[in-house]
Amino acid sequence: MKTHTRVAASLLALLCLSCGGTERTRSTFPLVVSKESGALVTDSGWTVTLTSATASLTSARFFSGEVPAISRRWSPLDLLISTAWAHPGHYVPGEALGELLTPVEVDLLAGDTPWGTVSAVTGRYGSMQLTLGSAGLRLAGMATKDMQTVAFDTQGFAPAAPIEAIAFAHDMDASAGQVRLAFDLKATVSRMDFAQVGTGANPLDPASPCFNGFGRGVQDSSAYHATWEVEQ
Amino acid sequence: MRCLFRLSVGLLAGCGGGAGSVTFTTWGEEYIEDRIPAQAGAKAGFVDGWEVSYARFLVVLGEVTLAKKTGEAGPKQTAPLVVDLKKPGPVELFAFQDVPATKWDKVSFAVAPATSSATRIGAIAAADVERMKTGGLSLFVEGTGTKGTVTKRFAWGFTTNTLYDECQNDDFGEGVAVPTGGNEVVQLTIHGDHFWYDDLESPDARLRFEAIAGADGNLDGEVTLDELAAVQLTSLPLGQYGTGSAGSVKTLEDFVTSLSRTVGHFRGEGECVSKAR
Numbered sequence: 001m002k003t004h005t006r007v008a009a010s011l012l013a014l015l016c017l018s019c020g021g022t023e024r025t026r027s028t029f030p031l032v033v034s035k036e037s038g039a040l041v042t043d044s045g046w047t048v049t050l051t052s053a054t055a056s057l058t059s060a061r062f063f064s065g066e067v068p069a070i071s072r073r074w075s076p077l078d079l080l081i082s083t084a085w086a087h088p089g090h091y092v093p094g095e096a097l098g099e100l101l102t103p104v105e106v107d108l109l110a111g112d113t114p115w116g117t118v119s120a121v122t123g124r125y126g127s128m129q130l131t132l133g134s135a136g137l138r139l140a141g142m143a144t145k146d147m148q149t150v151a152f153d154t155q156g157f158a159p160a161a162p163i164e165a166i167a168f169a170h171d172m173d174a175s176a177g178q179v180r181l182a183f184d185l186k187a188t189v190s191r192m193d194f195a196q197v198g199t200g201a202n203p204l205d206p207a208s209p210c211f212n213g214f215g216r217g218v219q220d221s222s223a224y225h226a227t228w229e230v231e232q
Numbered sequence: 233m234r235c236l237f238r239l240s241v242g243l244l245a246g247c248g249g250g251a252g253s254v255t256f257t258t259w260g261e262e263y264i265e266d267r268i269p270a271q272a273g274a275k276a277g278f279v280d281g282w283e284v285s286y287a288r289f290l291v292v293l294g295e296v297t298l299a300k301k302t303g304e305a306g307p308k309q310t311a312p313l314v315v316d317l318k319k320p321g322p323v324e325l326f327a328f329q330d331v332p333a334t335k336w337d338k339v340s341f342a343v344a345p346a347t348s349s350a351t352r353i354g355a356i357a358a359a360d361v362e363r364m365k366t367g368g369l370s371l372f373v374e375g376t377g378t379k380g381t382v383t384k385r386f387a388w389g390f391t392t393n394t395l396y397d398e399c400q401n402d403d404f405g406e407g408v409a410v411p412t413g414g415n416e417v418v419q420l421t422i423h424g425d426h427f428w429y430d431d432l433e434s435p436d437a438r439l440r441f442e443a444i445a446g447a448d449g450n451l452d453g454e455v456t457l458d459e460l461a462a463v464q465l466t467s468l469p470l471g472q473y474g475t476g477s478a479g480s481v482k483t484l485e486d487f488v489t490s491l492s493r494t495v496g497h498f499r500g501e502g503e504c505v506s507k508a509r
Contacts, residue, residue: 067477
């Protein structure tokens with residue numbers, strides 16, 4: 001069964017349950033897309049200035065399962081964060097709680113972009129899943145380091161599988177508000193080393209380590225921040 | 233059958249308010265005692281044709297705790313225990329005696345750096361215990377990867393400190409049910425194949441050794457942690473060594489260190505919540 005069919009079936013089942021007197025009730029909320037602010041500096045010391053940043057998104061799904069964190073390096077946050085089952089691949093999405101299936105093209109440099117309305121149910125949310133369209137995420141601009149400047153265009157990259165386990169811990173009730181999905185492009189570009197662009201940076205050689213770093217950044221679920229914003 | 237077993241243990245544990253005992257063992261299963269083979273047909277193993285044999289698999293287990301999610305504390309074992317899982321097992325670690333006969337649904341244990349008070353358990357060389365103490369190691373794995381005529385050695389020590397909490401198993405449920413007048417055996421199972429997964433979170437993670445073998449930069453036949461640290465994940469195929477939400481994992485050393493926090497399991501295939509400390 002395809003993922004969207006499973007999600008739809010789960011949502012239907014949850015809605016049916018809610019008819020029987022459980023705590024879950026039907027809900028909707030807006031989803032808005034943006035990017036985090038701040039300077040983009042890669043691990044290898046390149047400062048990136050973007051002239052274009054576009055994302056092709058096809059679906060967002062919300063689940064009850066919380067995000068694993070076993071593999072992060074130790075940090076003081078580890079004392080605060082309950083973590084994962086001790087096994088690779090054991091991020092368990094859990095119950096499907098909401099979905100938005102309307103494709104959208106987003107200009108990440110243009111500010112907030114309303115994506116649409118999520119069909120959902122109330123309950124404890126733990127994570128979301130994001131599917132990129134075939135055009136994927138594309139970044140273009142300049143990277144500078146030690147008086148060297150590299151003009152680049154990544155071309156579009158879309159992971160073969162949805163980006164899973166984007167953290168979204170929230171008790172969803174009937175309160176008015178919206179979910180903000182913010183692209184953390186600093187995390188996206190962090191692995192890119194513009195000294196290793198293979199046959200070229202504009203367009204970026206897809207066989208180069210720099211493109212590999214870009215692809216890993218796109219697949220990094222910590223590069224997407226999902227938060228609930230209460231309506232003022 | 234499983235449900236009947238669980239029900240009967242639960243009923244026994246719930247009757248009379250008496251006491252029982254719990255014996256803890258550990259085992260590294262065939263993957264550590266024997267080898268991890270190359271995948272062959274439906275038989276699981278390395279997908280890239282390598283096989284791995286351990287010569288030593290030293291682990292420091294401790295802080296085994298029985299408790300309840302309601303907050304009630306049970307017995308706690310504190311002394312670090314050093315075991316070589318390459319030796320035939322399972323190995324008995326210790327036993328809690330006179331434990332209230334009830335369901336302890338919050339069981340945890342740690343794989344933590346050895347201290348000077350660490351105690352050797354089972355057949356383990358004194359020098360290996362000393363190695364763990366002096367290095368402050370929680371895990372030490374030594375062995376070889378082999379493919380055809382090529383062999384690569386590895387000997388890696390880890391100082392990671394990991395609490396395996398809220399352990400559960402599909403067959404036994406959460407934690408352990410202590411029967412009145414009886415003894416329940418609980419195995420802290422160590423999975424030796426986890427070091428070789430090619431993804432930190434994907435359910436489709438596979439066992440690979442090719443990239444590890446390729447990290448032998450000086451071609452001396454031994455792959456060190458320093459050599460793994462020199463391999464950026466961006467030099468490996470995009471479909472391999474995915475890090476999921478662990479954005480700070482950038483090198484193969486980071487990767488295997490992260491995997492070292494996943495070896496602890498509960499009563500076979502059971503799992504725990506892994507907490508880095």
